[in-house]
Amino acid sequence: MPSNACPQCQRQPKHPDYRFCSVACGQSAARSAPELKYLYPHHELSVMIATQFMQCWSIGPKPMVLAVYTITWTESSQRSFKQYRDAVEVRGQFKRNGCFPGNEQKRFRSTVRACTLGEGANVSPCYNEACWMCETIRCGFEPHLQRKRSVPLNGPGIRLGAGIYTSHSSSKAALYAENRHDPESRIKAMLVCRVVIGKPFVTCQEDPTIRSPPLGYDCVYGEPGDHSAFREDEYVVYNADAIRAAYLVLYDTAPGA
Structure with missing residues (x-):
């Protein structure tokens, strides 16, 4: 089987910028999704x-x-x-x-x-x-x-509030x-998630009260560092x-x- 076979039909090569080989295969996958x-x-x-x-x-x-x-x-x-x-x-x-x-x-x-x-x-x-x-x-x-x-x-x-956490x-x-x-x-x-990071608000401090990113930002990024509350990164979206x-x-x- 080709290394780039369409996951749906498993015959044709997938499109270079798409998971499936065609719109038809994508629609077929969506119907059983x-x-x-x-x-x-x-x-x-x-x-x-x-x-x-x-x-x-x-x-x-x-x-x-x-x-x-x-x-x-x-x-x-x-x-x-x-x-x-x-x-x-x-x-x-x-x-x-x-x-x-x-x-x-x-x-x-x-x-x-x-x-x-x-x-x-x-x-x-x-x-x-x-x-x-x-x-x-x-x-x-x-x-x-x-x-x-x-x-x-x-x-x-909820170190960074009521959101969806990824890393x-x-x-x-x-x-x-x-x-x-x-x-x-x-x-x-x-x-493994596809996440719209947009413009991240960067912080090194915990804040459990957050319910949405600050105005002008699309997510909150807990940045790790020597003086940070975060040992490893946290990306949090609220939508x-x-x-x-x-x-x-x-x-x-x-x-x-």
């Missing part, structure tokens, strides 16, 4: 994501990537993400600085998985209310954002990977349309054990 599409290890998208995952692992022993999947989106999910990104782009004109539209970037995120999504032939998100990973893939980040907004100011997980560091994101269905399992899953789960990485936390 959301679901996982397995990427063979030699596929250029799999190589790109696995390489980023390994290169951005900075804490402790490196795991082994077992599988990479691309996550399909419904047409409505695609449309709302693009509308948000385009609005940020118009305000910031990031293309003129050589950035992707809206300063879109790939960032890592982990959460609770209460099923075996990604393992074996399991490529369909479950409906277990305890499985926040499948919830995110099925419903987007609005349910998570609502939970964050209900956390008290002295509660956990450039895969090892940082891995700290939040939880297998609720089998806590002893070495196999874990992590999301569910600013982020989509794009890939799932399945990895072994103790290879060779």
